[in-house]
Amino acid sequence: MPKTRTLAIEGWFQDAPTPALIGTQCTSCQSIFFPPERTFCRNPGCVNDQFNDRPLSTTGKLWSYTTNNYQPPAPYVSPKEDYEPFAVAAVELEEEKMIVLGQVPDQVSIEQLEAGMEMELVVDTLFEDDDNEYVVWKWRPA
Numbered sequence: 001m002p003k004t005r006t007l008a009i010e011g012w013f014q015d016a017p018t019p020a021l022i023g024t025q026c027t028s029c030q031s032i033f034f035p036p037e038r039t040f041c042r043n044p045g046c047v048n049d050q051f052n053d054r055p056l057s058t059t060g061k062l063w064s065y066t067t068n069n070y071q072p073p074a075p076y077v078s079p080k081e082d083y084e085p086f087a088v089a090a091v092e093l094e095e096e097k098m099i100v101l102g103q104v105p106d107q108v109s110i111e112q113l114e115a116g117m118e119m120e121l122v123v124d125t126l127f128e129d130d131d132n133e134y135v136v137w138k139w140r141p142a
């Protein structure tokens with residue numbers, strides 16, 4: 001049986017047709033939040049608790065990057081039995097100018113990355129179990 005494509009984190013991104021991170025925007029001061037804030041506005045000068053979901057920029061500039069050489073603690077689940085290091089990118093979103101972290105797909109080697117380069121958001125496998133393929137957003141060179 002084919003595995004069910006399952007979002008690894010519900011409500012933080014959309015898988016299709018255009019993959020995008022989902023942020024929230026305060027209806028009063030217009031501040032944008034990611035991860036999505038749905039309780040109260042974190043702008044100290046604002047007392048609003050109403051937000052609209054909005055998809056964020058799917059491209060941005062590579063601000064910084066590194067390799068995770070050690071396995072992160074739980075709830076991290078390694079996609080393979082033996083932990084393999086992976087690259088992590090911090091990308092400044094094109095429009096919102098917020099920095100959002102994400103893994104870099106396995107197919108991209110860290111040698112291909114260079115600060116300032118254009119990156120784009122993709123949805124890719126995080127890990128799999130017998131029934132599900134868990135997917136998450138990742139950043140790859142545009």
Ligand SMILES: [Zn+2]
Nearest residue numbers: 026029041046
């Ligand atoms: Zn606000």
